[in-house]
Amino acid sequence: MEVTVKQFVKEFKQQFQSMYAYSYEEGSNEQLYNALGLLVKNYISSYWKETREKYIKNSVKQVYYFSMEFLPGRQLRSNAYNLGLLDVVKEGLSELELSFDQLAEAEADPALGNGGLGRLASCFMDSLASLGMAGNGNGIRYQYGLFRQKFVDGYQVELPENWLRYRNVWETRNDKSTCMVRFGGNVWLEENHQGHLVPHYENTLNVLAVPYDTPMVGYRNDTVNNLRLWSAEIPVEEEANYHTIEETEPIKEITQVLYPDDSNYEGRLLRLKQEYFMVSAGVQSIIRHFRKYNVPRKNIPDKVAIHINDTHPALVVPELMRILIDEEHLSWEQAWEITFKTCSYTNHTILREALEKWPIDMMKELLPRIYMIIEEINNRFVENTLPLYGERITWQTAILQNGVVNMAHLAVIGSHSVNGVAKLHTDILMNDVLKDFFELYPERFNNKTNGITQRRWVHLANPELTKLIDEKIGENWKLTPSELKVFKGFEKDKDTLNKLTDVKLKNKKRLADYIKEVKGITVDPNALFDVQIKRLHAYKRQHLNLLHILHRYLEIKADPSADYVPRVFIFGAKAAPSYHYAKQIIKVINSLADLVNNDPDVGDKLKIVFFENYGVSLAEKIIPAADISEQISLASMEASGTSNMKLMANGALTLATLDGANIEIKDFVGEENLFVFGLSSKEVYELKANQSYQARELYESNPKLKNVLDALTSGTIPNLQDEGYALFDSLVNFNDEYFVLKDFASYVEAQNKVDDLYKDQNEWARKSLLNIASSAPFSADYTIQRYADDIWKVRSCVEEDEGVHLVDEPLY
Ligand code: 26W
Numbered sequence: 001m002e003v004t005v006k007q008f009v010k011e012f013k014q015q016f017q018s019m020y021a022y023s024y025e026e027g028s029n030e031q032l033y034n035a036l037g038l039l040v041k042n043y044i045s046s047y048w049k050e051t052r053e054k055y056i057k058n059s060v061k062q063v064y065y066f067s068m069e070f071l072p073g074r075q076l077r078s079n080a081y082n083l084g085l086l087d088v089v090k091e092g093l094s095e096l097e098l099s100f101d102q103l104a105e106a107e108a109d110p111a112l113g114n115g116g117l118g119r120l121a122s123c124f125m126d127s128l129a130s131l132g133m134a135g136n137g138n139g140i141r142y143q144y145g146l147f148r149q150k151f152v153d154g155y156q157v158e159l160p161e162n163w164l165r166y167r168n169v170w171e172t173r174n175d176k177s178t179c180m181v182r183f184g185g186n187v188w189l190e191e192n193h194q195g196h197l198v199p200h201y202e203n204t205l206n207v208l209a210v211p212y213d214t215p216m217v218g219y220r221n222d223t224v225n226n227l228r229l230w231s232a233e234i235p236v237e238e239e240a241n242y243h244t245i246e247e248t249e250p251i252k253e254i255t256q257v258l259y260p261d262d263s264n265y266e267g268r269l270l271r272l273k274q275e276y277f278m279v280s281a282g283v284q285s286i287i288r289h290f291r292k293y294n295v296p297r298k299n300i301p302d303k304v305a306i307h308i309n310d311t312h313p314a315l316v317v318p319e320l321m322r323i324l325i326d327e328e329h330l331s332w333e334q335a336w337e338i339t340f341k342t343c344s345y346t347n348h349t350i351l352r353e354a355l356e357k358w359p360i361d362m363m364k365e366l367l368p369r370i371y372m373i374i375e376e377i378n379n380r381f382v383e384n385t386l387p388l389y390g391e392r393i394t395w396q397t398a399i400l401q402n403g404v405v406n407m408a409h410l411a412v413i414g415s416h417s418v419n420g421v422a423k424l425h426t427d428i429l430m431n432d433v434l435k436d437f438f439e440l441y442p443e444r445f446n447n448k449t450n451g452i453t454q455r456r457w458v459h460l461a462n463p464e465l466t467k468l469i470d471e472k473i474g475e476n477w478k479l480t481p482s483e484l485k486v487f488k489g490f491e492k493d494k495d496t497l498n499k500l501t502d503v504k505l506k507n508k509k510r511l512a513d514y515i516k517e518v519k520g521i522t523v524d525p526n527a528l529f530d531v532q533i534k535r536l537h538a539y540k541r542q543h544l545n546l547l548h549i550l551h552r553y554l555e556i557k558a559d560p561s562a563d564y565v566p567r568v569f570i571f572g573a574k575a576a577p578s579y580h581y582a583k584q585i586i587k588v589i590n591s592l593a594d595l596v597n598n599d600p601d602v603g604d605k606l607k608i609v610f611f612e613n614y615g616v617s618l619a620e621k622i623i624p625a626a627d628i629s630e631q632i633s634l635a636s637m638e639a640s641g642t643s644n645m646k647l648m649a650n651g652a653l654t655l656a657t658l659d660g661a662n663i664e665i666k667d668f669v670g671e672e673n674l675f676v677f678g679l680s681s682k683e684v685y686e687l688k689a690n691q692s693y694q695a696r697e698l699y700e701s702n703p704k705l706k707n708v709l710d711a712l713t714s715g716t717i718p719n720l721q722d723e724g725y726a727l728f729d730s731l732v733n734f735n736d737e738y739f740v741l742k743d744f745a746s747y748v749e750a751q752n753k754v755d756d757l758y759k760d761q762n763e764w765a766r767k768s769l770l771n772i773a774s775s776a777p778f779s780a781d782y783t784i785q786r787y788a789d790d791i792w793k794v795r796s797c798v799e800e801d802e803g804v805h806l807v808d809e810p811l812y
Contacts, residue, residue: 001043001083001222008039008085008092015039024096030166032098033076033106036089037169040079044215048224054797055134056293061302061794062134066282066316067121067309068275069113069258070139070227072214073616075170076104078456082130082217108163109617111145112229114262115535116642117348119616120421121309123642126453127784129218129225131806132798135784138282138313140274141171141212141229144257149574149613154590154719158260158577171212171229179209179284180235181277187368196329199369207251208235209281219455220479221803230281231255261576263349263537265356269366272358276367279315287323297328301341305792308345308415311356311407317343317414318373326369332376344417344791346448347408348639350425350433351539356407363405374405381413389440396436412437412444417791419448422640422661424681446790449664450640451783454481454775457646462624464503465650465772472496479804481781487773497765504627504651504768511625515609521597524604527566528758531622531647532630533614536573536582539637543585543727544740545569545630546592548751550717551708552606553596560601565755568607570622572614581730584723586610591717619643624650627764628754631656632747634738636681638662649775651768653757655750657743661778669774673767677750678743687739695736698744705744781806 016024016035024032055062077100080086090100113119121137128135147158185204189197209230216225232254234242242248254273259266286304295303308314317339324335349355364371378399385394395401399409412418412434418441420426426447430438438445459466459478469477472490477483490496508525515521532545549569556564571589575582593608611618629647631638631654638660648654648665656662657678666674679687687693699706709732711717712724731740757764776782785806788794 001047001085003043003085003088005088005092005095008088009095012036012039012092012096015042024098029103029106033103034167034169036093036103037076037107040076040083040085040089041169041215043083043085044079044217044224047217047222048215048226050222051224052226058797059293059295059303060134060797061305061792062136063128063305063307063788063792063794064136064138064282064286065121065124065128065307065309066138066279066313067118068140068278068312069118069309070110070121070125070137070229071113071115071118071616072110072122072125072227073456073620074104074107074109075214076107077460078126079170079215079217081460082219082455084220108166108168109615110163110168111161111615112139112142112258114146114258114260116640117262117310120450120642123451123453123456123780124784124787125216125225125227126219126455127451127780129216129223130221130453130455130804131781131784131788132218132221132223132796132803133784133788133794134797135216135225135794137216137225137227137229138278139227139229140255140258140278141231142255142258143231146258146574146615147260147577151586151590151610151612154587154594156575156583156586160257170214172214174211174213177211177285177288179281179288181207181209181280181284183207183273183276183366185368187372194329199326201369205250206235206238207254207277208233209277209284211281211285218798219803221798223798223803228282228285230278232277260574261578262354262535263351263576264353264579266578267357267359267362269362272362272366275312276315276319276370279313279319282313283316283319283323287328297324297330298334298338300338304342305794306343307787307792308343308411310346310348311411314345314356314407314411314414315367315370317410318370318377321373321377322369325373336377340414341416343415344419345411345415346419346421347425347429347434348421350428350637350639357404358407360400360403360405371405374399374410377410377413385440393436393439397440408434409437412441416444417446418444419446419791420639421448421450422664423447423449424636424658424663425639425660428636428681448783448786448791449661449778450642450645451778451780452642452645452649453780454478454649456620457623458649461620462503462507462650464506465500465624468496468499468503469772477776480807481776481779482806482808484773484776488770491766491769491773494762497762497769500651500769501761501765504625507625511621514621519609519611521607521609523568523607523609524566527568527604527607528627528754529568529570529625530628530630530754531570531626531652532632533570533572533619533622533643534641536575536579536586538581538585538730539738540633541738541740541743542571542573542589543731544632544743544747545571546585546589547705547708547740547744548748549596549606549608550592550711551704551748553592553599553602554707554711556602556605557599564605565758566604566606568609570626571608571610572618572622573610574614581726584726587723588712588717588720588727591719591723595716595718619646623647623652626650626652627758628652629654629656631659631662632678632743633657633659634684634743635659635679636684637738645775645778648771649778651772653754653764653767653771655754664777668777669771673770673774675750675753677746679739684739687742693735693739693742695741696732698741699732702745704748705741709741782809785809
């Protein structure tokens with residue numbers, strides 16, 4: 001969009017004054033940020049309106065991405081950038097002697113998600129808009145995001161994340177589009193005079209769902225899509241029934257806080273309320289649209305695709321059935337045909353303990369009508385499946401089993417498409433986790449390897465790298481990511497390699513300054529920066545990383561004067577508040593950091609930095625400065641991973657097991673350009689099947705490993721209570737569920753190769769360049785294109801020469 005610096009400066013001053021009634025010169029960073037954000041939102045608003053009108057006028061098919069989590073990150077910079085206004089804004093502010101970077105830091109980072117799944121949803125929103133596709137997000141406006149993590153004496157402490165404290169300039173409360181969501185009570189069916197069975201409700205708890213809409217700005221294509229987040233309130237007409245603040249709690253609490261556990265499903269009633277609340281409001285607002293524009297209901301699948309992001313929104317299936325049958329008076333068969341053609345489902349985890357199974361009694365009581373419908377779906381499924389496939393498969397795949405509603409089964413049965421998020425993960429779904437369903441419905445299964453938006457993770461997070469690439473290959477790669485491969489041509493160009501090394505060093509210096517500022521630790525920017533950033537979970541094996549660091553420390557202590565390649569080990573990770581073992585791992589890493597960082601024998605040879613409160617904004621600071629990307633989950637456990645992609649795109653070399661999307665990284669960049677170690681998923685499956693694994697044998701037979709493990713309990717690491725013993729026990733006495741000890745030797749070997757390569761800076765830079773140049777296939781733009789073509793059947797609504805255009809599919 002076209003705005004001159006002069007115009008911007010004038011409008012910014014006016015905006016500030018109209019909000020605060022004094023001059024911008026007296027404003028705090030928060031106030032200046034708010035004014036700037038609202039001004040940018042003003043610029044967005046006409047495109048937002050026009051995009052919506054265009055979709056309606058052309059009656060285009062729209063995607064609704066239902067997700068309990070979104071992690072958009074700060075939006076000021078990305079919105080200004082996608083609009084094409086970032087330079088004007090920066091220049092205008094500097095004329096006023098204000099720093100854009102400083103104001104941008106005042107924005108709260110909305111932590112409305114736990115990790116990978118939520119961030120993926122936001123990358124997808126960015127790509128949908130940037131491809132000019134009609135894509136809407138549907139989720140919850142949690143008043144409190146994922147807890148703010150602090151370390152007290154090395155222990156994780158959780159504080160509330162009140163992200164709305166200083167207002168949220170991007171959202172628009174949309175009172176015109178509220179919906180009513182009903183819980184509990186009694187329901188019975190009665191025949192009306194037209195012979196329809198109509199449900200009657202009594203004693204329900206009625207909750208008003210209020211939508212807050214946020215613009216999702218496409219990259220230079222005049223497209224602005226909508227992210228709709230719902231908030232729970234008391235219906236105005238029922239306010240008089242609530243006499244005290246306490247009585248209003250059961251309603252307000254529905255959207256008060258995000259559940260902070262992404263690995264352990266707990267059958268909590270409130271969580272089920274959240275899921276149905278978001279689903280019901282979302283589906284109602286879709287159907288209302290059809291009523292308003294008088295679209296024949298049978299055309300719904302031609303006009304809408306509803307995507308179920310993991311099983312959390314799987315109640316979409318019975319909710320859509322309910323509305324079509326009870327409110328639109330369609331027959332069961334008609335309603336089912338529509339529902340199943342409209343819905344599609346992505347699985348994001350194979351962890352058994354994360355699979356949602358709601359107690360039937362709970363579901364029945366909270367959602368009586370929905371439960372009736374689930375029961376009917378189940379009965380019809382069993383009726384159809386039993387004669388064709390027999391008892392075993394039918395009962396294994398039923399939705400209702402042993403007193404619970406199996407949400408994954410509901411999602412698969414109610415969707416025309418089921419996908420995993422990386423090749424290996426999809427294979428595991430087909431051959432293991434959902435194998436019986438694969439027998440029933442092979443045509444539904446497909447892979448959609450995850451992706452990331454280069455706009456946020458490269459263009460904005462790493463402006464210097466972006467400038468270097470622009471200089472060498474021009475700017476086409478920004479609109480056509482596959483063009484990045486042209487950068488490969490510079491792998492032997494000394495000038496490019498030197499500049500690449502310089503860029504990395506600058507980024508590392510910046511991070512080193514930040515480390516000094518927030519952690520008080522001095523690190524040498526020339527040291528190798530080794531990064532593991534992701535949720536803390538035993539399967540991701542931060543403790544394997546820990547054992548290797550401890551091993552290094554012991555080596556340095558044994559021979560302080562030997563030659564070591566200096567390393568800084570960087571961690572960012574939150575543990576679920578109830579995940580005791582994960583918290584113990586954090587404590588041990590923090591205590592080891594205290595020991596190592598203050599040992600004069602160690603100096604710059606080894607440093608450990610564990611950042612507090614890892615999230616999108618911190619990731620943007622860390623990733624451009626990484627040399628090594630730690631992707632060391634036990635093979636078969638990590639569905640895809642996405643930090644692996646972000647780090648690769650920023651020139652980090654990957655140190656990985658053959659798990660998730662690491663396999664595709666290896667395929668694209670070539671085995672010689674990353675460090676692979678450890679068991680393969682096939683070997684993991686075999687080890688589990690033949691139950692031959694003996695962790696203690698490894699402990700006893702490998703002296704180096706024994707040394708390291710003994711150091712956990714010998715008092716070497718200061719200030720531990722029983723955490724060292726807890727780790728030792730899980731690894732040695734409880735037989736090491738995630739085969740950490742088994743992979744230790746090959747991990748150490750790979751780490752030594754990392755050191756050797758780092759000594760040859762030119763060769764390191766060459767491999768780094770090849771990684772950057774091979775990262776285009778992980779652009780979420782391609783991922784979304786494949787979802788659009790294969791699953792949603794939607795197309796771009798912008799002219800081919802506007803915004804992002806994907807001329808070819810790289811390598812897939
Ligand atoms: C019921 C509690 C709960 C909440 C969230 C269980 C599971 C989840 C998510 C599915 C966990 C998650 O974020 N999975 C991650 O999804 C990413 C995006 O596809 C993948 O890259 C990661 O490998 C996967 O762990």
